[in-house]
Amino acid sequence: MNGLGCVEFCRLFLCPPCPSKIAAKVAFLPPEPSYTIVRDENGTKYKIHLSERAEWQHSAREQDQIDVFYARTRSGEKISCMHVTCSPNAKYTLLFSHGNAVDLGQMSSFFIGLGTRLKVNILSYDYCGYGQSSGKPNESNLNKACAAAYEKLLEKYSVRPDQVILYGQSIGTVPTTDLATKVDCAAVVLHSPLSSGFRVLFPTAKRTWFFDAFKNVEKVQRVRSPTLVIHGTEDEVIPFIHGKQIHDRCPKPLPPLWVNNAGHNDIEVFPEYLERLKRLINEELG
Template sequence: MGTSTSSMAAKFAFYPPNPPSYNIIVDEATGRMRISDVHQRDNVDMDVLKLTTKRGNEIVAMYFKNASASLTLLYSHGNAADLGLMFHIFSELSLHLNVNLMGYDYSGYGHSSGKASEQDTYADIEAAYKCLEETYGVKEEDIILYGQSVGSGPTLELAIRFHQLRAVVLHSPILSGLRVMYPVKRTFWFDIYKNIDKIPLISCPVLVIHGTEDDVVDISHGKQLWELCKEKYEPLWLKGGNHCNLELYPEYLRHLRKFISAIEKLPRLRNVSEQKTTDEAVVAESSSSGNNTIEQVIILDKSRPSTDLREKEKGRPSIGQRSEKSRLSTDSSGSSREKSRSSIDKRDKSRKSVDRSGKARNSVDQQEKARNSFDRLGNMVRSVGLCNVDCLKQTAAEA
């Protein structure tokens, strides 16, 4: 039963455009590949590539070069889209954000070989990332990962593996595949794209963008992911925005520009322990120079609210306060150290108790089970799958 459920979830989670919205042709004069059925500006410098993943699939990627760019965006698009539909959006983002940009088609999408699955999308983004490093010489600390909708899954999977990335952008992200359809309170083994469990592990700044009227992936997904971030950046909740049209809002591009500008001023991440001091140094430098952009938008440890609900409920002090109290306790006497050990033991027991209570919640509410019919699952996932086509065509036409 579990295996069939997992296979069904994987099958319904992906809905590539059929037929693909583009074709690949070879320019006889230059021998370079390019895509047809799109109008390309003369001043756009773009490469079309075919990359082989570690799972043996050959995926299609596009790399937009911006001569004045210092940062590179690695963009994982949403469901029911491919490079043909995304071409104009990629081109405009590269131009207006002043970044290089690589977009790619998942296995089974566009003219990429294979069949889409969760693990294949992880291999796909890894192949695109390696191409940036090996072919274009892009360094890890100059890469911003951008994940839209389903693309938030491979984006966060890659982000937890590389700890010196410059930043992450999550556009209408999902908590997990199953949570899009049902408000489950725990993560099941057969669920896909368990973003809710990965986001607390990301050490670089994270920007979350979500529409308030999203009827495919509720805005609560974006808000909960933002709450769980370590390094929060001012989020963008687009009033009236749905799942497919956020690019049409003027605030969308303005906020992204503001984000890129702030990120460019941040020092490159060397390791997690140094990030707090470097953030404070950047804000101090920004204040002295009269530029308060970063001061307004980067949330430091002193002002960052706790992302742990248990900490909020108990009013637990911040990390810095706890460490200071610990030093005072250690300096006071040997007996204080014994009390500290006892306190730690109690906290360990408390954590174990919480963990056991979490494990005890091993079933979904009966009312949720009753809703878990095949027809409802199929209809809802198909609606997710079809969400991007029309809006992307509209955006491309306007571009």
């Protein structure tokens, strides 16, 4: 019975969950915004103002590294975006789709640190309903927001597709994988990915049902770019098996990073995390 128990199997066919209910159980917990976007003194550009919820306040130098602006999705939603210039001569830019329950203000110091260490620039954005982005969070809006940020990156910063690394973390692997099926890029990084929404609820499921949401495990088979999967072996939110399922389906898999003893939210503190990303950028991509 495809890895499900009798109770789950009967429930599946008698009352199958709809994608929105699956999504509600595994994603979309936008925090109280940790920042606002305001006009500068000259009224010519935007700047970010962090609240106490952001925990880390930027120095004047770091403020100069950050460029904030809005992008419009194809359905008209306004998406807040942040570009961090960590290396003026960076060869690559990460288009970073962050995890759940955080926004750009809370992630900004991490972006500065990561980009500086990897010598890359980073463009990130907030999903609909997160931070200062308009609209409601759902799978369709998630994908549209990522596409809008990608288009803005190419247009505003004159970045070529072969200079972009699509990076998704946790729920951010959903729009990252979707975009990677549609555009070319230097590489794709899937950090703690979920196979699908249904598999988060039923980890032993071996097939994808028509009502499932976040079908990464199916979409990743259409990704044309080299793909690096990173997952913690003790992940309590999205079990390690998800990372292995995704890696096994990649058409162009890179050697994965399985971080022993890492959970869902602490992979970045393990030294092998940074070492693996440096290897990707400096050796495998060159």
